Structure formats: structure tokens, C-alpha cells
Amino acid sequence: MKSALTVACIILKSTWQAVSLRSVLTALLLVQLAALRGAETPAAKLSSGEYFIRQSWSQEQDFPRPYHVHVPANPDNRKLPVLIFLHGNGGSATGAMNGFLRQRPTIAVRYVTVFPEGYRESWNISAERSKADDRKFIEAIVEKLATCGNVQPDDFTIMGVSNGAALANQLAIESRLPNLRNYVTAVSPLNVLQHDGQNFKAKGDDNGYQAVTTPRIGVRIMNVSGTEDRLIPYHGGPSPAIPAKNGKLGFVAAEESVFLWAKAMGYQGEKLKNPSSTVGNLEVFSYLDGTIIHYKASGEGHGAAGAIDEATLLRFLQHKR
Numbered sequence: 409m410k411s412a413l414t415v416a417c418i419i420l421k422s423t424w425q426a427v428s429l430r431s432v433l434t435a436l437l438l439v440q441l442a443a444l445r446g447a448e449t450p451a452a453k454l455s456s457g458e459y460f461i462r463q464s465w466s467q468e469q470d471f472p473r474p475y476h477v478h479v480p481a482n483p484d485n486r487k488l489p490v491l492i493f494l495h496g497n498g499g500s501a502t503g504a505m506n507g508f509l510r511q512r513p514t515i516a517v518r519y520v521t522v523f524p525e526g527y528r529e530s531w532n533i534s535a536e537r538s539k540a541d542d543r544k545f546i547e548a549i550v551e552k553l554a555t556c557g558n559v560q561p562d563d564f565t566i567m568g569v570s571n572g573a574a575l576a577n578q579l580a581i582e583s584r585l586p587n588l589r590n591y592v593t594a595v596s597p598l599n600v601l602q603h604d605g606q607n608f609k610a611k612g613d614d615n616g617y618q619a620v621t622t623p624r625i626g627v628r629i630m631n632v633s634g635t636e637d638r639l640i641p642y643h644g645g646p647s648p649a650i651p652a653k654n655g656k657l658g659f660v661a662a663e664e665s666v667f668l669w670a671k672a673m674g675y676q677g678e679k680l681k682n683p684s685s686t687v688g689n690l691e692v693f694s695y696l697d698g699t700i701i702h703y704k705a706s707g708e709g710h711g712a713a714g715a716i717d718e719a720t721l722l723r724f725l726q727h728k729r
Contacts, residue, residue: 547585563587567594568592581608633712636707663693
């Protein structure tokens with residue numbers, strides 16, 4: 409006969425095994441439920457505020473680069489398109505944000521608007537104060553925001569003015585992010601580093617613009633330039649003031665620039681010699697059904713961005729795919 413102690417041990421062992429099995433089954437069930445909840449939980453929603461992307465380069469180490477976000481009221485919890493606005497040289501993110509939201513009130517309530525800060529008030533294109541990798545900075549912002557639950561991940565616009573437009577051009581040339589749909593460049597067509605007359609060029613780490621590259625097909629380009637711009641000549645040639653490594657930065661003529669973009673996006677016809685239409689003092693050069701479009705602002709200078717009203721900008725941004 410088994411002793412009482414042996415019987416007790418057998419009972420305890422059986423009880424422990426049952427408890428252990430029950431614990432394991434419970435743990436497995438909890439893991440499955442957690443995974444299910446995780447799959448059903450939407451991505452975090454983006455809120456208005458100041459955010460940062462940390463970057464290191466020759467001038468800084470682990471530097472927090474700021475960008476400001478404005479998210480409009482969205483009671484229907486719709487996924488909203490995003491417009492990233494790049495200020496000009498000498499500008500600031502907060503100044504650009506205050507001006508843009510005041511001047512473009514309809515966009516302000518329909519779009520998430522984002523205002524990154526250029527390092528030392530500039531974007532690194534040729535011989536600016538900043539030597540930062542601005543393409544990676546902007547792409548990091550896009551990739552981060554695209555994961556947010558209230559953001560339309562495939563409807564991002566990059567809009568820039570002057571030096572900011574030069575960065576927008578460079579992004580359109582080099583970026584492969586599928587999130588980027590529209591580029592709007594105000595008073596800065598392509599410069600001669602970005603297109604040498606034969607090919608588009610990647611900037612490279614040292615701003616050498618040596619490597620030939622091909623822009624991603626399918627992007628949409630809108631440009632406005634003023635015929636009386638004294639900083640960036642409408643008909644092309646060197647700027648009187650914008651520096652390059654060896655003198656002054658040269659620019660492609662505005663109408664030639666938009667034609668080069670049209671060819672890059674698949675246009676096979678001749679360059680337009682006359683405008684497609686005229687609206688007030690704006691002559692419109694439209695390619696590929698308005699996918700690539702240039703507004704010639706007669707009599708306007710370096711502030712020609714103001715010649716495009718909000719309705720015109722919205723028509724371009726919201727053009728059906």
C-alpha cells in the first residue's frame with residue numbers, strides 16, 4: 409500500500425499540472441486576444457503641435473530639427489491629405505505657418521498642414537548656410553505622418569517658395585516615396601545644377617550634382633514664376649544674388665523648366681510656344697491635362713506666389729486621379 413505521504417504527493421503533483429496547463433492555456437488566449445486587439449486598433453492620430461526629427465551632419469550631432477503641424481477639426485474622423493510647406497531663405501516655420509493659414513483658410517480646414525524649419529533659415533541646395541540633408545529630413549516627416557490614423561497616406565503635397573521651392577524640385581527629382589503626389593514650386597524653376605540641359609541630376613552629399621537620375625513617374629508639378637523677378641530671372645540665366653560654389657546660381661528658363669518636367673512625366677509633343685489659356689495677368693502653360701502646369705505671372709516679381717489664388721491651387725491639388 410502507498411503511504412499517506414506518497415498519496416498526498418501524487419495529488420499535489422496532479423493539481424500542479426492541472427494549474428500549470430490552465431495557466432498556459434490562459435496565457436495563450438491572452439496573447440491571441442492582445443494580437444487581435446492590436447490588429448484592430450487604428451494608428452495613433454496626429455495632433456497639432458511641434459515635433460522633431462533628429463539628424464546628424466557636419467554642422468550638428470543628434471540635432472532635433474523641428475516641424476510644426478496644424479490639424480483642423482475633423483469630427484467625421486476622415487483621413488486628411490497633407491500639405492508640407494517649405495519657407496524661403498531667411499524665413500521660419502512659424503512665420504510661414506502664420507502667413508499660410510491666414511492666406512489659405514480653405515486649405516487650412518481641409519488639409520493637415522506641416523511647416524518644417526530649415527537649418528539656419530535655409531535649405532541646402534548649393535551654397536546655403538545649411539549643410540544638412542534636407543531630403544532625408546522631409547522624407548522622414550512624410551514617413552512618420554503617413555502612419556497616423558487621420559492622415560491620407562498617398563496624398564502628400566510639397567509646396568515651397570524660392571529656396572523652399574528649390575528643395576521641392578530636388579525632392580521631385582530624387583525622392584522615391586510613393587506618398588508624394590503633388591509638388592508646387594513658387595518663383596523657383598529648375599536650376600542648372602538640377603538639370604544640365606540633358607539630364608536631371610542628384611545633389612549628392614557634397615552638392616556636386618554629378619549623378620544622372622530619373623524622376624519618379626506619376627508626380628504632378630505646378631509652378632508659378634514672375635516675369636519681373638529680379639532674384640530668379642524668368643527667362644533663365646544666373647541669379648544676381650543667389651550664390652553657388654563658383655559664382656552665382658544659374659536657372660533654367662521657367663517655360664523650359666516646365667517642359668522638361670512634362671517630358672520626364674511622359675509628354676512626347678513639342679514645347680508650347682503660346683499659353684494654353686489666359687486668366688487675368690496669368691498665362692497658363694498646361695501639359696498632360698494639367699498634370700504639369702506653369703503659370704506665367706506677367707509683371708510680378710519674387711512675390712509671384714501671391715498671384716495664384718486659393719481656388720486655383722485647390723483645383724490642382726484636388727484633381728481627380
